[in-house]
Amino acid sequence: xxxxxxxxxxxxxxxSAETExxxxxxxxxxxxxxxxxxxxxxxxxxxxNVNVFYADKQAIQDISLDIGKNxxxxxxxxxxxxxxxxxxxxxxxxxxxxxxxxxxxxxxEGDNIYHPKQDVVPxxxxxxxxxxxxxxxxxxxxxxxxxxxxxxxxATRRAELDEIVETSxxxxxxxxxxxxxxxxxxxxxxxxxxxxxxxxxxxxxxxEVILMDEPCSALDPIATAKIEELMAELSQNYTIAIVTHSxxxxxxxxxxxxxxxMGKLIEVNDTKKLFTNPExxxxxxxxxxxxx
Amino acid sequence: MExxxxxxxxxxxxxxxxxxxxxxxxxxxxVVEQQIINSVKALETADSKIAxxxxxVEDDVDLREVALDEQCTMVLACRQPAASDLRMVLTVxxxxxxxxxxxxxxxxxxxxxxxxxxxxKAPGGYDEVRHMGALVQKMVNSVLDAFxxxxxxxxxxxxxxxxxxxxxxxxxMREIVTYMxxxxxxxxxxxxxxxxxxxxxxxxxxxxNIAEHIIYLVRGLDVRHSSxxxxxxxxxxx
Numbered sequence: 001x002x003x004x005x006x007x008x009x010x011x012x013x014x015x016s017a018e019t020e021x022x023x024x025x026x027x028x029x030x031x032x033x034x035x036x037x038x039x040x041x042x043x044x045x046x047x048x049n050v051n052v053f054y055a056d057k058q059a060i061q062d063i064s065l066d067i068g069k070n071x072x073x074x075x076x077x078x079x080x081x082x083x084x085x086x087x088x089x090x091x092x093x094x095x096x097x098x099x100x101x102x103x104x105x106x107x108x109e110g111d112n113i114y115h116p117k118q119d120v121v122p123x124x125x126x127x128x129x130x131x132x133x134x135x136x137x138x139x140x141x142x143x144x145x146x147x148x149x150x151x152x153x154x155a156t157r158r159a160e161l162d163e164i165v166e167t168s169x170x171x172x173x174x175x176x177x178x179x180x181x182x183x184x185x186x187x188x189x190x191x192x193x194x195x196x197x198x199x200x201x202x203x204x205x206x207x208e209v210i211l212m213d214e215p216c217s218a219l220d221p222i223a224t225a226k227i228e229e230l231m232a233e234l235s236q237n238y239t240i241a242i243v244t245h246s247x248x249x250x251x252x253x254x255x256x257x258x259x260x261x262m263g264k265l266i267e268v269n270d271t272k273k274l275f276t277n278p279e280x281x282x283x284x285x286x287x288x289x290x291x292x
Numbered sequence: 293m294e295x296x297x298x299x300x301x302x303x304x305x306x307x308x309x310x311x312x313x314x315x316x317x318x319x320x321x322x323v324v325e326q327q328i329i330n331s332v333k334a335l336e337t338a339d340s341k342i343a344x345x346x347x348x349v350e351d352d353v354d355l356r357e358v359a360l361d362e363q364c365t366m367v368l369a370c371r372q373p374a375a376s377d378l379r380m381v382l383t384v385x386x387x388x389x390x391x392x393x394x395x396x397x398x399x400x401x402x403x404x405x406x407x408x409x410x411x412x413k414a415p416g417g418y419d420e421v422r423h424m425g426a427l428v429q430k431m432v433n434s435v436l437d438a439f440x441x442x443x444x445x446x447x448x449x450x451x452x453x454x455x456x457x458x459x460x461x462x463x464x465m466r467e468i469v470t471y472m473x474x475x476x477x478x479x480x481x482x483x484x485x486x487x488x489x490x491x492x493x494x495x496x497x498x499x500x501n502i503a504e505h506i507i508y509l510v511r512g513l514d515v516r517h518s519s520x521x522x523x524x525x526x527x528x529x530x
Contacts, residue, residue: 247374248372251374275374275375275378276374276375276378276379276512277375277379277511277512278375283375284375284376287374287375288301288373288374288375288376288377289301289303289371290300290301290302291302
């Protein structure tokens, strides 16, 4: 056994050389090509060669990815890797930032969402978004959910609106908890309930795609578990893209996972594959906690 | 990942956890390897003292298995390992089970040695035991080395060696049956030799299992229930 231990020690010195090699890879990041399975046969949204700049700074470099119909795609990566920026491109949330410039093509069911004639209001009804911090309107629970359908003209009569509110709250697993106080303020709910209210508000306008930007990072484990359960149910009818800092969450909720690093999409793979046997050294290093 | 490594985590305590798992598995493997050597020696040299010692040390092997299992549970609960780290912990939980079973088989051989000492020598079969014992001991040594160096090629060699052990076992069986036919009064004693050979063959199977775990650990490939040529093909493809 002594011989075995000695061999292990010489291995250790070789390992540090490998780590140096990995650092080189990280520095050479702009040459990286996406490995794995970025494309889908049944794409709901398709992104091709997307670049995003904030003034002179490039936040996203040449990313191509499909999100399949009824698929949950998780986006992970260290802070500042561009995953949230990328998510926000999918319903043109970045339009509000003046210095932000986008090139490449993003399509929803084949329609270019950055077409000059594309109106962003109906686009954002088709592609809804849930943010990190629950942000209910300072109105009643009922109004929070009814507001979207009203402005999009989805209901003409009060009874129809009532039905949309109830269905949406049921889908967001919140109905039982709030049905007796629909006309009290949404801001009076707990954090987890507020986040589910925001999800109900998103669902109320019958979107096709739901974007979630770290939807559970402000919530406790019980509220998180409820939202994750909800995502599994929602994925039967909706397409979901989620940005998360919790790798366990990505592993639990998604079908495919995309790993971003310094504005590049490094690897996209089936979640099971990515978390047990990733193809790229950078993915491996990140998910095993070897660099931040 | 072409190459496995356990270090370079942001959390150095995680590095230490995994390194500790590895070195303790190698220690346990060292004890089991010695148990196999001693049990074969006890049988060959009709030395009940050595056999008794093997039976005593078996308790130590069991304790090591339990302790390592507990450490694996702790790493899973506290670190939620992913990718190669996850495969490392899973591999250790499987490996120690195989090592513990090898220890059990060594203990059985030691018991056969004691039984033979009490009933008198068998008319033959000792050469076969020595020969298979040497082959199997080499496999165990080699598979532990493959684990220490995360060496897939060497693991594959161990899987190949198991085929040879199986062949040796079959030919030894034929030999043993002739002893039984020649002198039916010796059947009881020859049976003890036969059980010992059977245990050695099982140890070879466990070494092969460990070789498969190592391939999973390093390459993320599940090669269980494959022939050696299928294993080679899978490795080539990945």
